[in-house]
Amino acid sequence: MSELLDIATRVAGWANDGEQVEAFVVHETETEVRAYEGEVESFTRAESQGVGVRVIVDGKQGYAYAGTLDDTALQETLREARDNASFAEPDEFNGLAVPDSVEPASLELWSDAVGAFPTEEKIALAIELERAALAADTRISGIESAEYIDTAYESAVATSTGIAAAARETGCYVSVYTLAEADGETQTGFGFSIGRDPSELDPAIAAADAADRATRLLGASKPGSERLTVVFDPWVTAQFLGIVGHTLTGEAVLKGRSMFADRLGDVVANPMITLVDDATDPAAFTASALDGEGIATRRTPLIVDGELQAFLHNAYSARRAGSSSTGSAVRGGFKSGPSVGAQALTLLPGTQSQSELIAGIDNGFLVQGVSGLHSGVNPVSGDFSTGAEGLRIRDGELAEPIREVTIASTVQRLLQEVTGIGDDLQWLPMSSAGVSLVVGDVTMSGA
């Protein structure tokens, strides 16, 4: 770890007078084992590293990266970032993060057990996962993929403005995609189990979930179109929150790409909605003590009892908004600079179980899966339309499976029309937690 920080600090130290330099350095190892028909289908050992350098001079910003960390590459990258900056236009708010008074949370995200886990056991886990999924239900006809993956990720960021931060984390998971068949019809399902170290993995749960997801849709038909109440399964809610989180970033707000831009202090959601972003929560798989600029992450309530209270900021958007960073700089690797994003979003859970929520619905749709979130949801206008599948709700009970429909509304309306939140909060392998969510007056389009 200190080696990466040494590299980052060295590059930041090459800053000229009147120039700000930031270096972000990463190193990652990954093992991936895929099982198929009781054998190893593929075994990948990957080790990758890279550096991203940001230069700001006279308010102008440039960025460059390289996939190698030798001194020649580092110097070339800095030179290139400098050259790039000279062609940008100045922005008075450009500037790197500066240390603030918030102490990084103490999180234990690294486990030596990942590195020590023997190869044979990784293989055994993947093969066992496939076997368990096939055995979970007689209607499981095949496995599309069954895999074990572990990663060890280390990063460091240093700036000429005094940031010097390093972090490391391990993670591992098993995941399986099943095919179920009955009466000549095929359906698919997935299941997973995730942990910081392999002892936390449970292939039996992953296999059972994948079998359940695939078989519950067998015999599904396409219904007609109507307006009804929907219940989002936790998995679906987490994806929806991801979209909401995007609209609440300082980046979207300041550049006029958020429908919530001038709504601070307004009631934008049903009063039962309290939405918080908190990467210091150790239960979140995306937990992190530091953001992408090396600033301590912190708990930021965004919507409280339906009222919009805050936006997320990195150093740039905070400065431009006259606010302070919420430790929300996020990076998608070393090939681009930091943007603003939610890291661990969660709704305050309710007190009813999913079946209790369903018991109160006469005519509804339990949405267990959505598709086309990237093609049918516009986070700027709020238009929301996705493919959906799941189970019909009739007279408070789950009824027949339905597929090949869409559900549509707008992000704004969905937040207002929430009428119930479950007690089944669960962290999922994305930057938000899932919970059952009841939303009224959604259009289902079918035959």
Add this chain to the structure above:
Amino acid sequence: MLDHELINRTLSTAMRTGGEFAEVFVEDKRSSSAVLDDGRVEELTSGRDRGAGIRVVVGDTTGFAHTADLSEAGLSAAAEAAAAAARGGGGGAKVVAVSPIDVERSVPVRIPPEGVAKATKVGLLTLANEAARAQGSAISQVSARYGDSRRRILVANSDGVLAEDDQVRTLFSVSCVASGDTGLQTGRESTGRTVGFELFDEADVEEMGRRAAERAITKLSARPAPSGAVPVVVGPGGGGVLFHEACGHGLEADLVGKGASVFANRVGEQVASPLVTLIDDGTMAGEWGYFAIDDEGRPAGHNVLIQDGVLTDYMWDQLRARKEGRLSSGNGRRQSYQHLPMVRMTNTYITAGHDDPEAIIADTDSGVYVAQLGGGQVNTATGDFVFGMTEAYLIENGEITDPIREGNLIGNGPEVLTRIDRLGHDFAMGSPGTCGKDGQGVPVGDGTPTLRVTSLTVGGTAA
């Protein structure tokens, strides 16, 4: 890119423990981009990433390792790791000797982007921005992006193949936000080709800015999209995404081989309307999904997948083709040297029909006209797919009328293919796309003439 003797030694190392097949994939990729947003050239980014991925196959097991260290020591370590990962048994030494194959590139790059001044690239952004904003005060935000990449690859394998390619791509896009009483709307326009900076001999960035702006402004007065099944006419170039999702992915041999495709075991059958001839063609010079060799060293192919509605073949990569005792169709692709190749589309299109496009609309009493599609997603095992419409209108009494708001359309691939009842003579390629599969993105192109689907479910909110 690498000395042939070094390649031979690396392959021999990879085969030492009983490998049946070994491959070295070397990649050296340079990219540069520039973004204008909020009225300002915000940032330029450039970078280089290079390394090698080494694959060893033993029986049904593939071992894979990659390294950014292209020295003899680095390659040797990766070859040993890949061989160990494939769990090779004893096996004797196998000497590998590769010989280069010559692959003709049908279009040489005329203006290498790396030789173009950054100021010139940045200038394009400013032109697009000004043109978009000049469309009216309703345009409240504009972003424009320029990007180019040069990807040099070398593939060598234990079958003796040695091939190289030099892939240059250039991309430009403009996105606008319009604001009005109805809230915010967006409009986008993009172009991308496997060519150099000569892209801009044809692509008019000001015109792109104007079109993106108009699209956003038009949508300010958009009505809610219909909800339910209606006839859908898709404009020229726009429908490629539909076929990419409705059947393209389902014709990839890896998914077919695992029974995860509704098109498995259907070669020779009528799977689509007789109007439909579907082709995947990596040889289409200059198109976004064009290349000389795929990422397994096979020359790009012109592959007829559906002929007059009859399924003729799937798309193949090396691994799947080897099992079937046939040749790869040149569809083995990977995102980078850090990834294993798999079966991927290139440029996928429907050949032109004979109908007058105006007549197709005029003959549609009521329905939806989709002028521009967004992305999509498919479950190949069930055939259910969605695709987004980013510019669409109502068709009323045979005429295109009001714009409608964005949303997804949903259908089932095998059903939709049989419901294509009109095909125009106005073929066009669509916008450049990035196809995602199993976490890997690769550039793909698509194209169609104007076409009509008798019934597709539109996911709007209007009764």
